[in-house]
Amino acid sequence: MSNGTEHPEKITPRLGPVQESLLIPLYARAAESADGGLLHDPHAVRIAASLDYDFGPVAGTRNLFGAILRTLVFDAWARDFMARAPGGTVVELGAGLTTRFERIDDGRVHWLDVDLPDVIELRGRFFPDTRRRRALAASVTGPAWTEHVLRLPPPYLLIAEAVLAFLPEDAVHRVFTLAAERLPGSEFAVDTVGHELAAEQDDPKVLGRLSARVRWTTDDPHSPERWQPGVRLRSSAHFGRLPPAVRTRLRPEHRDALAAYGTRNPSRIRAYRVNRYGLG
Secondary structure (H helix, E strand, O other): OOOOOOOOOOEOOOOOOOHHHHHHHHHHHHHHHHOOOOOOOHHHHHHHHHEOOOOHHHHOOOOHHHHHHHHHHHHHHHHHHHHHOOOOEEEEEOOOOOOHHHHHOOOOOEEEEEEOHHHHHHHHOOOOOOOOEEEEEOOOOOOHHHHHHOOOOOOEEEEEOOOHHHOOHHHHHHHHHHHHHHOOOOEEEEEEEOHHHHOOOOOHHHHOOOOOOOOOOOOOOOHHHHOOOOEEEEEEEEOOEOOHHHHOOOOHHHHHHHHHHHHHOHHHHHHEEEEEEEEO
8 A cells, every 4th residue: 555656547536634534544444454354344455555645654643443443333333223224224424435335235224425525526436326325425514415315215324433523513513403403313423532632633643644633522422412402322432341242353462452551541542432322
């Protein structure tokens, strides 16, 4: 996964500063797959190899293993939703170059990938629309995406992975309000960043050379409950307390490393969370 300048046929990603952050989880999944790790994602390997992009600074961040754990939690919750609601719809808000559909498709689920036009244009190079899986160019803070969701089979699971933290808090309010008012009864899976972690983001080892910065921080995953009636936190995981479906996949060295990190940094390991909300 070099810069690929010797391969002129490669695709140069032309992304805005926030959108460029999608390359961190893409690289994390590709690297983990190439090393025979916790996640098998040949599509991520293929996409990363197809991009004319220097992943060196991204590879040097400390976020890669955390990105894998986060992805595994979202995967587990999506599988749980699909088992409870066969033929329902999963909506990825700020989809980036996610390959979740390719990893967990059960042959029945409907899927909508929502992101800004530059990302959707890049996604289209790798993932054409199908009968059950489509992409939509739209802002997550505007109502257009909810109108498209309502044309798809309910119930709905909304996933915003590594997205909302890069928005200002008033924009995050709008996303929760749109989802709760227009899609009542849905589930919403979101990750949150605590103040302690956000304070470290200027460290090159945290966000690499990327200019995107965390803007919404919270140490209390219950905070969205105070924004909108009907929003309820159903579960919240951190890297010291992972869902059983994820924890059982870890090798002993992973469990030992997480336990040691939690002992040394008890507040930091709880500062990043993956949360599942009920809407209405």
